[in-house]
Amino acid sequence: MITLDDLWRRGREFLGVQYPIIAGAMTWISDSSFVAKVSQAGAFACLAAGNMEPEKLKSEILRTKMLTSSPFAVNLITIAPNYLYHLDLACELAVPFIVFAGGYPRQAEINLTRQSGAKVMAFAPTEAMARRLIDNGVDALILEGSEAGGHIGHVSLTILIQQVLFQFREVPIFVAGGIASGRLILYFLLMGAAGVQLGTYFAVTEESRAHPRFKEALCRAQAKDAVATPQVGSELKVISVRALRNRGLEIFTDLQIELIQKRKRKEISHEEAQALVENFWVGALRRAVEEGDVETGSVMAGQSVGLVSKVRPLREALLSLISEVEIEWQWLQQKLGLS
Numbered sequence: 134m135i136t137l138d139d140l141w142r143r144g145r146e147f148l149g150v151q152y153p154i155i156a157g158a159m160t161w162i163s164d165s166s167f168v169a170k171v172s173q174a175g176a177f178a179c180l181a182a183g184n185m186e187p188e189k190l191k192s193e194i195l196r197t198k199m200l201t202s203s204p205f206a207v208n209l210i211t212i213a214p215n216y217l218y219h220l221d222l223a224c225e226l227a228v229p230f231i232v233f234a235g236g237y238p239r240q241a242e243i244n245l246t247r248q249s250g251a252k253v254m255a256f257a258p259t260e261a262m263a264r265r266l267i268d269n270g271v272d273a274l275i276l277e278g279s280e281a282g283g284h285i286g287h288v289s290l291t292i293l294i295q296q297v298l299f300q301f302r303e304v305p306i307f308v309a310g311g312i313a314s315g316r317l318i319l320y321f322l323l324m325g326a327a328g329v330q331l332g333t334y335f336a337v338t339e340e341s342r343a344h345p346r347f348k349e350a351l352c353r354a355q356a357k358d359a360v361a362t363p364q365v366g367s368e369l370k371v372i373s374v375r376a377l378r379n380r381g382l383e384i385f386t387d388l389q390i391e392l393i394q395k396r397k398r399k400e401i402s403h404e405e406a407q408a409l410v411e412n413f414w415v416g417a418l419r420r421a422v423e424e425g426d427v428e429t430g431s432v433m434a435g436q437s438v439g440l441v442s443k444v445r446p447l448r449e450a451l452l453s454l455i456s457e458v459e460i461e462w463q464w465l466q467q468k469l470g471l472s
């Protein structure tokens with residue numbers, strides 16, 4: 134008969150950690166210290182390269198390697214200005230995993246990563262993209278539903294599960310977006326997921342370096358408060374961000390309107406306007422996470438925010454998930470008459 138260990142096995146072996154639960158990269162939060170703490174607790178962590186200066190990323194990778202002997206990933210934003218430097222660095226420093234986020238890795242970038250010995254993970258927002266990424270050699274996929282915090286796609290996890298998880302068995306698939314309970318994790322494992330990725334849930338742990346006001350805002354918020362940013366018109370490409378509704382979101386809408394008007398008056402190039410849109414988030418997230426500006430900063434969070442209400446030590450938060458998985462497994466076995 135199938136055991137819970139059987140359900141955990143694929144993800145556990147792929148990631149090389151006790152629990153195939155990924156603390157998703159969170160720019161300004163997922164630094165070397167946080168990664169090491171997640172690893173020490175038995176889960177899998179991602180160092181967020183964000184928009185870091187390459188030298189800073191280098192020292193963060195080296196520091197992570199010093200602090201933990203467990204495998205970890207470096208999360209690279211393919212649209213970040215220093216992306217190609219980041220990629221070279223991560224490969225040179227032989228990090229065990231690279232997660233490509235923000236866009237898709239090109240074939241040459243996947244090849245380079247694999248040659249360095251790192252395993253490649255990438256986000257698959259559609260069935261066609263999942264096929265292409267697998268054919269191009271990625272080792273695992275992440276399915277992130279639009280319930281998630283941070284930059285998001287438009288499709289919910291329920292749909293991605295049917296379009297991608299149920300269609301592809303050849304590589305491990307980790308699911309993300311809206312997860313904050315072990316009960317749900319069990320059902321994803323039963324559906325064929327190799328594991329899960331959580332962001333918001335780990336952002337409110339004691340070890341997260343987010344400002345106390347950031348964590349407090351997350352603890353107070355309800356699921357409906359984590360909203361996706363609107364795109365004004367179609368002139369500028371806006372990758373939606375899910376964050377708590379605040380004045381920062383209004384400022385962002387105003388910024389888009391102002392940039393569109395400037396474009397009409399030909400006062401700014403499309404590239405400049407686009408860069409201002411993206412830079413808005415980098416700066417706004419930093420202000421919220423580091424300075425605790427939860428009014429005009431960007432308090433990025435998933436709808437899972439409605440399921441977190443207190444700041445806890447990371448290990449306690451992780452073990453609570455694991456014990457919920459186990460309790461639900463017992464319950465399910467009884468319900469099915471298997472125990």
Ligand SMILES: Cc1cc2nc3c(=O)[nH]c(=O)nc-3n(C[C@H](O)[C@H](O)[C@H](O)COP(=O)(O)O)c2cc1C
Pocket residue numbers: 156157158159160162181183208234235277280281282283284309310311312330331332333334336432433434435436437438
């Ligand atoms: C504050 C914050 C920052 C994030 N930054 C990144 C990032 O730099 N790179 C990335 O791939 N995902 C980023 N994410 C997404 C998370 O890694 C994760 O996939 C997401 O939070 C999952 O949804 P959940 O918050 O409902 O658990 C961020 C999420 C949050 C909440």
